[in-house]
Amino acid sequence: MTETMVRLEAVEKSYGAVHALAPTSLEIARGEFLTLLGPSGSGKTTILNLISGSVAATGGKIWIGGRDVTHLPSNRRELGMVFQNYALMPHMSVFENIGFPLRVRQYSEAEIRKKVHEVLEVIRLEGYANRKPKELSGGQQQRVAIARCLVYNPDLILMDEPLGALDKKLRDQLQLEIRRIHRTLGVTLLYVTHDQSEALVLSDRICLMNSGKVEQIGTPDELYFRPRTVFAADFLGDSNILDVSVVSNGKQAKLTTRSGFQIEGVQTSLSAPVAKVMIRPESLIVAEDGNKEPNTLTGLVEDITLAGGVVDIQVRLDNAETINVRRLTTRDFRATERGRPITLRVQPSDVVVLE
Ligand SMILES: Nc1ncnc2c1ncn2[C@@H]1O[C@H](COP(=O)(O)OP(=O)(O)OP(=O)(O)O)[C@@H](O)[C@H]1O
Ligand SMILES: [Mg+2]
Numbered sequence: 254m255t256e257t258m259v260r261l262e263a264v265e266k267s268y269g270a271v272h273a274l275a276p277t278s279l280e281i282a283r284g285e286f287l288t289l290l291g292p293s294g295s296g297k298t299t300i301l302n303l304i305s306g307s308v309a310a311t312g313g314k315i316w317i318g319g320r321d322v323t324h325l326p327s328n329r330r331e332l333g334m335v336f337q338n339y340a341l342m343p344h345m346s347v348f349e350n351i352g353f354p355l356r357v358r359q360y361s362e363a364e365i366r367k368k369v370h371e372v373l374e375v376i377r378l379e380g381y382a383n384r385k386p387k388e389l390s391g392g393q394q395q396r397v398a399i400a401r402c403l404v405y406n407p408d409l410i411l412m413d414e415p416l417g418a419l420d421k422k423l424r425d426q427l428q429l430e431i432r433r434i435h436r437t438l439g440v441t442l443l444y445v446t447h448d449q450s451e452a453l454v455l456s457d458r459i460c461l462m463n464s465g466k467v468e469q470i471g472t473p474d475e476l477y478f479r480p481r482t483v484f485a486a487d488f489l490g491d492s493n494i495l496d497v498s499v500v501s502n503g504k505q506a507k508l509t510t511r512s513g514f515q516i517e518g519v520q521t522s523l524s525a526p527v528a529k530v531m532i533r534p535e536s537l538i539v540a541e542d543g544n545k546e547p548n549t550l551t552g553l554v555e556d557i558t559l560a561g562g563v564v565d566i567q568v569r570l571d572n573a574e575t576i577n578v579r580r581l582t583t584r585d586f587r588a589t590e591r592g593r594p595i596t597l598r599v600q601p602s603d604v605v606v607l608e
Contacts, residue, residue, distance in 0.1 A: 256283040257316070258409055258441040259304060264313030266299050273299040275466045276313060281443060283408075286435050288444045290452040291462030292488070297445045299465075301411050304443065306330050318408055333402030333410040340398070341386040347373075347397050348382040354405045372400040375434060392423040396430070403438065413445045428454055449489045453477065461485055482608050486531040493532045493576045494607070499523055508604075512570035514550040518601035529607045534565065534579035536603035539589075540596045549598045552576065554591050568595055 259281040266274040274296045281287045289297040302308035304315060306327035315323045322330050341350050351372060352365045360368070373379050376396040386394050395415060402410055415431075416424045432455055435442050446452055452459050453473045461468040461476060461484075469476060469485045480486040483494060497516070500507035502523050508516045508530065516530070540549055552568040555575065564586045566578040578597060580586070589595065 257281070258283040258285070258318060259443065260314075260316040261300075261303075262314045262316075264300075264303055264310050264315055266296075266303060266308065267311045272465050274303070277467055279460065279467070279470070281441060283441055284439045286432075286442045286444065286455060286457045288446060288452040288456040288459050289462055290446060290449060290459050290488075291468070292447060294464075295462035296465040297447075297462055298413055300462075301334075301413050301443065301445055304330075304409075305332060305334055305411055331407055331409075333405070333407035335395075335398050335402050335410065335412040335415045341394055341401075343386055346383050346385060347378065347389070350386070350397055351400045351404050354401060358405060368404050372404045375403060375437070376400045376430070391419055392427060395419065395427060399431070399434070403434065403440075407440070409441045409443065411443050411445075414447070415444075416446075416451070424451070431455065453489070459489075461488065463488075479605060480531060480607065483529055483531075486605065486607055491534050491577065491579070493534065493537075495530050495532070495574065495576070496527065497530050498527050499525065506606075508606075510570070510574065512550075512552075512572040512574040514570060515548075516599070516601065516604050517547050519604045519606060520601075521606040523606055531605045531607055532576070532599055532603060534577040535563075536599055537576065537578040538598045539566075539578065539580065540598040542594065542596050544596050544598065546598060548601060549596060551594055551596050554589055554593050554595050556591065557586070557589055559586065566595070568597065 257280050261277055261279040263276040263278055265276040289300055291297055299308065303310050306322065306325060310323065314321060317330055348369055351369045355365045355368060373382060376399060378393060378396055389397065416427050419427065428451060444455060456473055458470060458472055459476050460470045463484050469481050476485060476489050480489060486492045486494060495510045497508040497510050500509055502521055504520055506519045506521045508519060550570065552570040554566060555569045556567040558565045559582065562582055563579050564582050566589060568576050568578055570576060
């Protein structure tokens with residue numbers, strides 16, 4: 254049995270006429286890494302603030318560790334928070350910054366020294382204890398902010414875009430660091446980001462937010478391979494979204510795209526005559542010309558781009574429809590020229606019918 258760490262029951266938040274969060278129910282298991290992902294203004298920070306208690310709910314109930322905290326003030330909820338602007342105290346050393354939460358909790362001098370040095374090891378900043386924040390890089394400061402919240406062993410840590418201000422290399426590095434910390438300490442982590450790849454890398458589950466509502470919640474695999482809506486398919490990863498007419502439904506449905514591409518063997522119980530489907534660019538296989546197998550289509554290469562380890566090929570189908578194909582880069586990728594016909598194939602299991 255997994256224990257529930259956080260439970261929201263129909264929690265909502267309005268600011269006058271603005272519905273920042275529609276009634277939302279959500280459970281986070283103890284030890285889980287759950288990420289709130291979504292575009293700007295979708296309600297991610299609102300959920301975090303409601304859980305931390307810095308904002309009061311307009312309705313609903315919130316439990317942390319089995320305790321109803323709905324009306325409990327922020328400082329009695331015993332959780333850790335890390336924000337985008339790490340807000341270390343500039344006049345204090347790294348040691349004093351990290352030790353501060355312990356001092357507030359009246360730990361002894363010896364205990365503080367022991368615990369601070371333990372977390373300095375966790376964040377790999379042994380030897381930096383006496384520096385001031387301004388003598389650290391942005392990434393190091395952010396690690397200190399994380400340490401300051403790990404030091405008193407909270408059961409639950411909330412992080413709001415903690416890597417938002419850092420460059421790509423440093424983000425990647427700290428992402429791995431956060432994942433490692435989560436795994437070693439087994440702490441429950443609720444993480445906010447609008448970066449889909451960060452969410453995929455870090456999370457046990459992703460809660461995708463859209464306009465103050467939960468759009469879809471599931472493991473990274475579920476969201477990536479089985480998005481339910483156009484919004485989810487579009488927000489996570491790159492996708493081709495095509496309009497189709499449903500020729501027949503059931504376990505072996507037949508669909509036709511606007512350009513006349515016929516897809517057979519898809520599973521859908523859809524009864525509507527038209528729908529949208531998603532095909533990931535990497536699910537399209539470049540086949541030999543003249544291949545007449547099922548689920549094969551032809552088009553013209555419109556553009557081809559080297560994007561590092563992958564090559565993106567834009568293919569124009571009839572009827573002004575285009576489709577993007579992604580392959581691993583090979584040295585001879587330019588052999589596929591612009592304007593040339595190209596034959597593509599897709600497995601029916603890689604075609605996802607959207608709501
Ligand atoms: N104090 C407030 N007064 C009025 N409206 C607010 C207030 N705080 C948030 N909102 C509104 O609530 C909605 C959700 O805001 P929230 O901060 O949760 O978004 P977010 O998903 O964290 O976005 P971002 O990625 O930009 O940080 C937004 O439309 C926002 O304008
Ligand atoms: Mg926010």
